Amino acid sequence: xxxxxxxxxxxxxxxxxxxxxxxxxxxxxxxxxxxxxxxxxxxxxxxxxxxxxxxxxxxxxxxxxxxxxxxxxxxxxxxxxxxxxxxxxxxxxxxxxxxxxxxxxxxxxxxxxxxxxxxxxxxxxxxxxxxxxxxxxxxxxxxxxxxxxxxxxxxxxxxxxxxxxxxxxxxxxxxxxxxxxxxxxxxxxxxxxxxxxxxxxxxxxxxxxxxxxxxxxxxxxxxxx
Numbered sequence: 001x002x003x004x005x006x007x008x009x010x011x012x013x014x015x016x017x018x019x020x021x022x023x024x025x026x027x028x029x030x031x032x033x034x035x036x037x038x039x040x041x042x043x044x045x046x047x048x049x050x051x052x053x054x055x056x057x058x059x060x061x062x063x064x065x066x067x068x069x070x071x072x073x074x075x076x077x078x079x080x081x082x083x084x085x086x087x088x089x090x091x092x093x094x095x096x097x098x099x100x101x102x103x104x105x106x107x108x109x110x111x112x113x114x115x116x117x118x119x120x121x122x123x124x125x126x127x128x129x130x131x132x133x134x135x136x137x138x139x140x141x142x143x144x145x146x147x148x149x150x151x152x153x154x155x156x157x158x159x160x161x162x163x164x165x166x167x168x169x170x171x172x173x174x175x176x177x178x179x180x181x182x183x184x185x186x187x188x189x190x191x192x193x194x195x196x197x198x199x200x201x202x203x204x205x206x207x208x209x210x211x212x213x214x215x216x217x218x219x220x221x222x223x224x225x
Contacts, residue, residue: 001026001028002025003058004027004029005038005048005054005057006029006053006054007033007034007036012066015066016066017200018196019073020073022157023074025073032044039053048062048064067100070097070162071083074158084153089158092160093152096145096160096164097159097160101163103138104135104142104167107135107138108171110131111131112174114131115174115175136178136179139184142164143182145183147183150190161191165188168191
């Protein structure tokens with residue numbers, strides 16, 4: 001049985017959970033991190049010595065780092081589909097996954113924290129505008145890439161769409177004025193038609209600390225999500 005360790009509302013855990021569900025895998029979600037704790041235990045250190053989430057245990061095999069886990073799951077359980085069999089297409093998938101982490105994720109997640117995770121009376125409009133512009137500048141490159149493609153690697157959904165799809169959900173659901181990105185928006189709508197994306201990425205995130213705490217309590221009561 002595959003075990004995924006982390007919180008289902010964590011930006012680094014969500015891609016792993018989405019990938020597992022796209023692949024139709026049976027797994028157990030071991031709630032860890034945040035209010036769930038467990039990261040400081042010796043048992044968890046055997047899985048991830050960094051004591052961070054996410055991590056997985058697939059039988060006797062343990063692995064950490066979010067996008068490495070996504071690649072592993074897709075390579076092992078989705079070879080020829082989510083993990084492209086053509087070596088050059090596979091390289092393009094890797095390229096955009098790396099780009100997601102190095103260029104797109106940062107401004108979008110900081111924009112998320114500056115809006116969703118900050119009380120309205122404490123938000124900094126100049127900071128928010130700067131982060132919005134940085135996010136738009138990065139995603140403009142993706143928009144150009146998607147001009148003649150349904151998905152990041154072409155006509156088919158692959159692992160390349162997973163980290164960027166998670167970034168896109170946050171970007172399109174923070175309360176800011178966004179310049180148009182027509183190709184990214186069309187791709188985002190295609191992702192929204194996927195059940196695993198709707199169920200595990202397009203989830204409400206708390207708009208204030210009290211609501212965030214309530215979400216974690218609800219998560220704990222659900223157990224395995």
